[in-house]
Amino acid sequence: MRSSSANQRGFFFNVDWLTVLLYLILVTIGWFNIHSAVFDPKHPEVIGFDTNYGKQLVYIIAGVVLAIVILLLDNRFFIAFASIFYAITIILLIAVLIVGRNVGGNQAWIPLGSFRLQPSEFAKVTTCLLLARYLSGPNIRITEWKSFLAAGAIIGVPMMLIMLQPDTGSTLVFCSLIFVLYREGLSPWFLIVIALIIALFVLTLLFNQLYLILSLVVLGLLVIWMFKHYRQVVFAVLIGLAISISFIFSVKYIYGHVLKQHQKERIDILLGLTTDLKKKGYNVNQSKIAIGSGKLWGKGYLQGTQTRYSFVPAQSTDFIFCTIGEEWGFAGSLTLIGIYLFLLLRLVAIAERQRSPFSRIYGYGVASILFFHVMINIGMTIGIVPVIGIPLPLISYGGSSLWSFTILLFILVKLDSNRMGTISPA
Amino acid sequence: MNSFFARRYVITGIFVALCLVLLVRLFYMQIMDDKYLLASKSNVVRRYIVYPARGPILDRHGKIMVQNVPVFDITVLPREVKPFDTTLFCKLLGIDKEGFDKRFNKAVKYSPYLQSVFEKQVPLNVWASFQERLPEFPGFDVQRRTMRTYPDSTAAQFLGYIGEVTDRDIEKSGGFYRPGDYIGRSGVERAYEDLLRGQRGVRNVLVDSRNVQKGSFANGAFDTSAVAGERLISSLDSKLQKLGEQLMKNKVGSIVAIEPSTGEILAFVSSPTYDPNIMVEKGKGNVISAMYNDPYSPFLVRPIQAYYSPGSSFKPLDALIALQEGIITPQTTFFCPHYYQAGNHRVGCEHFDGVTDLRKGISQSCNTYFCNVFDRLINAHGPKNTATTYGAWREKVNNFGFGVKLDVDLPHERRGLVPTPLYYDNRFGKNHWRSSSVISLAIGQGELLATPLQMANIECTIANRGFYFKPHLIKAIGDKNVIKKEFTEKHYVGVDSNYFHPVIDGMQDVVDHGTAADSRIPGIVMCGKTGTVQNPHGKNHSVFVGFAPRDNPKIAIAVVVENAGYGASWAAPIASFMVEKYLKDSITRRPSGIDLHRYMNANLLPPTPAQIKAQKQRQDSLRRLMKDTSRKRTDTLEKPRVQLKSAGNNNRRDTMAKLYAARLKRREDAE
Structure with missing residues (x-):
């Protein structure tokens, strides 16, 4: 009893207040920018269900309550029920395909009264949990094929289901978990090969196939000549070349048959293959104008002309960064990205200080997902990645997104607060 | 770990x-x-030009000659159009369904998000009934513009007209004008464009992504307000102008009346004229092109652009120069044997005047007298010095504003012609011409050409006894009634004032009991000179120049009626009506019995080429008919004979009209 009460008392002291602070800063920044993005002088009230900022404030309050509830739960709860949570989300992901509401081409929402639940947001949390649970199990080596495939399946099943909605953005988020696998021993070649595949894909779309293949062959031969005494290298390079060339040929096919029209357009716009600023390229162009016109100090709160006069669509959700860039300038962008980076590094540090592999793996999962969201979201608003509709964590308007990140973060905070205790997977 | x-x-x-x-x-x-900042500005800031009101033009008594009236364009913003009662809409605007679709599709094609003009210049009554029901037609609106309007419909050539700028205008102005701006195209509108147009203002307005206005940019810090154009007070007397136009109706020619003591032009009639209002109406393009093809050239500003030989109206000038040179005195006499023998040809004289002195010479318009005077003038330094003496004479004539531009404040004034000695050198060979070669100049014929304005200006000079003010049409500018300095300077012509009296005596005789006696105005001493200008292309032009009253003259006038015959029969009466109207504001019965309305109603228009052609055809068919009839029915010879006579008349008229047409064409080519 004594130790238990000491634990209870120690609980709030062990909470990583820095993370909590960063969380609060981010949701506050988010709220003000949503306020600016959709500010309507006809509805000056701050709280209520008439405006997005009114709703967001309700969501934030609910999020804080949710965070406290999570902190009050027992650590073992998350470990023990990981599989059950995972199963529930899988069921929800299947259900959403049947009973879900289609919004903007994605069948991603389950209507619950006036509120709409987005199961894919919560799938991130449960997948993270189950992955941590599985990888922290005894005798699990990611370097072994069996374990690797099992881990892949945990990640792959929700991905497939989300893909069917089809919500490409949320699907791709799961790819970020590759960092977790890497941290747990996955060969670095996976990262290198993925990077190479992305590079080759872009290069193939940008340049003539023939020249690309020729230059690859020349490069390959050069490497072979340099390492001609190392048979393995020569062999690897030859295989790599063969795979690359066949990949180049398949890119045209993937591009022509697998990708959807709007996805192709987004990639084309990103690579500058089409410049249609009126229609297809309108969003990104207006978004870039908004951010670029912020200059160093921005136009000031509620003063962004791009924002005020609704030039950027989805201003309060996926393109919320435009408001920040426009009204707070480079100073604001720098601050925000700084806060995110600080949070990411903090999360990595928290993960690394865990004694339990479960907590560590979960911590890396949280960091990876957060990182991917930030990169892709800001990247698309400034035109360096294709437009993929995923929210800016803790900032974009939307209850599901806010709560899923709250849960994601505070489970880690909770696990961390208890890091000294002996927790072993059930 | x-x-x-x-x-x-x-x-x-x-x-x-x-x-x-x-x-x-x-x-x-x-x-x-920086490009994103610029792009964001151009995204949200729309520059609207605020057009200033163009300055109005008043007559000398403050009566409005040109002003701006609001006109109403119906505009449409397709995005905001919601279903409405199209039948009612079409009925209100007086268009059919097809016309509606055509206009609407055009607007949608232009842009669903931008306002465009649906129907231009709707009449006031249509506007009123439409405005009332406007709320029933969402997306439609009424836009107010201003348009020039001319309450009196007078003085078209003086006022000129405005039109949309062309690409060339924009280029020439160095980008000052923008597409859609209006610019003065002719007349005062053009001459005083800089003053009339005013100063444009700019309004910077914020718009959202759907082009909906959201208030002013930076609280109007970069806005400028429009400054209305200056008000111009014209020197014209609109009553006089109107009378002049009525008198010149169905005639070709012009009237210029000037106030000698100021140089202010009181009447500026160019006939045929047109109603300036048609230049601003809808679909004016057709009307304008029809007017351009009009054989009587209504766009020709005859007072400053038409050339006439001054004829006898030039004689006072001869006399004045000769008196100043001391070649003659008022008492000098010449004997008129009904002609003047110049070398081997004769210059005829209308009358057998016998012994003629200056006064008689002018009042009887004796050709012989003035040929003698001119002969003496040109031979003053011996026949060998003809060219230099002539050159000196020419300069004196130029001093009167003859053969030089008077710089009236209208565009495209023509200078007239007093040939240079060089011209005659080229024509006759150097030193191969004498006074007799150019003797027709003495009676204002030959190569001499002048505009009606120049003729009127000489009368001003005579009325002032030796000087004139630059004739001008704009008396005062702006609210402060600024008068241009150049209009207040006296131009002396180099003849002493005492030499004018004998000439003026002669000119008074012309009206009192000379050639223009029929045009004498009871109670007003008018001095003048008739001219019957030989016209090699057709019937003589009727000319009268003069001023009144003799002492302290108030009005100087020149009237030219083309192809009307004697100066005394048309130009002089018209001038007398003008003078009387100006001086007395009413027209009394004349002792001579001449009647105002006869002059107003007379049609002296020469036939147009089309009429000539039709006449010729009629004449040909008549001739054929006559031949046939004479062959078949010799007993009815009487009738064809009558027709033959009329055909002969037609023939004569025909030739004249042809020549007139050729002249018109030449004049247009020269423009």
Whole structure:
């Protein structure tokens, strides 16, 4: 009893207040920018269900309550029920395909009264949990094929289901978990090969196939000549070349048959293959104008002309960064990205200080997902990645997104607060 | 802890590196590159030009000659159009369904988000009934513009007209004008464009992504307000102008009346004229092109652009120069044997005047007298010096504003013609011409050409006894009634004032009991000179120049009626009506019995080429008919004979009209 009460008392002291602070800063920044993005002088009230900022404030309050509830739960709860949570989300992901509401081409929402639940947001949390649970199990080596495939399946099943909605953005988020696998021993070649595949894909779309293949062959031969005494290298390079060339040929096919029209357009716009600023390229162009016109100090709160006069669509959700860039300038962008980076590094540090592999793996999962969201979201608003509709964590308007990140973060905070205790997977 | 512990640094490194990529890109976009800022400005700020009201033009008594009236365009913003009662709409505007679709589709094609004009210049009554029901037609609106209007419909050539700028105008103005702006195209509108147009203002308005206005940009810090154009007070007397136009109706010619003591032009009639209002109406294009093809050239500003030989109206000038030179005295006489023998040809004289002195010479318009005077003038330094003496004479004539531009304040004034000695050198050979070669100049014929304005200006000079003010049409500018300095300077012609009296005596005789006796106005002493200008192309032009009253003259006038015959029969009466109207504001019965309305109603228009052609055809068919009839029915010879006579008349008229047409064409070519 004594130790238990000491634990209870120690609980709030062990909470990583820095993370909590960063969380609060981010949701506050988010709220003000949503306020600016959709500010309507006809509805000056701050709280209520008439405006997005009114709703967001309700969501934030609910999020804080949710965070406290999570902190009050027992650590073992998350470990023990990981599989059950995972199963529930899988069921929800299947259900959403049947009973879900289609919004903007994605069948991603389950209507619950006036509120709409987005199961894919919560799938991130449960997948993270189950992955941590599985990888922290005894005798699990990611370097072994069996374990690797099992881990892949945990990640792959929700991905497939989300893909069917089809919500490409949320699907791709799961790819970020590759960092977790890497941290747990996955060969670095996976990262290198993925990077190479992305590079080759872009290069193939940008340049003539023939020249690309020729230059690859020349490069390959050069490497072979340099390492001609190392048979393995020569062999690897030859295989790599063969795979690359066949990949180049398949890119045209993937591009022509697998990708959807709007996805192709987004990639084309990103690579500058089409410049249609009126229609297809309108969003990104207006978004870039908004951010670029912020200059160093921005136009000031509620003063962004791009924002005020609704030039950027989805201003309060996926393109919320435009408001920040426009009204707070480079100073604001720098601050925000700084806060995110600080949070990411903090999360990595928290993960690394865990004694339990479960907590560590979960911590890396949280960091990876957060990182991917930030990169892709800001990247698309400034035109360096294709437009993929995923929210800016803790900032974009939307209850599901806010709560899923709250849960994601505070489970880690909770696990961390208890890091000294002996927790072993059930 | 874990064999892969070091990998945290790889992951951290990737996080930091990619965040740096974002920041570098943001730094470039937000700090280095200005294009986004410019793009965001052009996104939301719309520059609207605020058009100033163009200055009005008043007559000398403050009566409005040109002003702006509001006109109403119906505009449409297709995006905001919601279903409405199209039948009612079409009925109100007086268009059919097809016309509606055509206009609407045009607007949609232009842009669903931008306002465009649906129907231009709707009449006031249509506007009123439409405005009332406007709320029933969402997306439609009424836009107010201003248009020039001419309450009196007079003085078209003086006022000129405005039109949309062409690409060339824009280029010439160095970008001052913008497409859609209006610019003065002719007349005062053009001459005083800089003053009339005023100053444009700019309004910067914020718009959202759907082009809905959201208030002013930067609280109007960059806005400028429009400054209305200056008000111009014309020197014209609109009553006099109107009378002049009525008198010149169905005649070709012009009237110029000037106030000698100021040079202010009181009447500026160019006939045939047109109603300036048609230049601003809808679909004016057809009307204008029809007017351009009109054989009587209504766009020709005859007072400053038409050339006439001054004829006898030139004689006073001869006399004045000769008196100043001391060639003659008022008492000098010449004997008129009904002609003047110049070398081997004769210049005829209308009358057998016998012994003629200056006064008689002018009042009887004796050709012989003035040929003698001119002969003496040109031979003053011996026949060998003809060219230089002539050159000196020419300069004196130029001093009167003859053969030089008077710089009236209208565009495209023509200078007239007093040939240079060189001209005659080329024509006759150097030193191969004498006074007799150019003797027709003495009676204002030959190569001499003048505009009606120049003729009127000479009368001003005579009325003032030796000087004139630059004739001008705009008396005062703006609210402060600024008068241009150049209009207040006296131009002396180089003849002493005492030499004018004998000439004026002669000119008074002309009206009192000379050639223009029929035009004598009871109670007003008018001095004048008739001219019957030989016209090699057809019937003589009727000319009268003069001023009144004799002492302290108030009005100087020149009237030219083309192809009307004697100066005394048309130009002089018309001038007398003008003078009387101006001086007495009413027209009394004349002792001579001449009647105002006869002159107003007379049609002296020469036939047009089309009429000539029709006449010729009629004449041909008549001739054929006559031949046939004479062959078949010799007993009815009486009738064809009558027709033959009329055909002969037609024939004569025909030739004249042809020549007139040729002259018109030549004149247009010269323009």
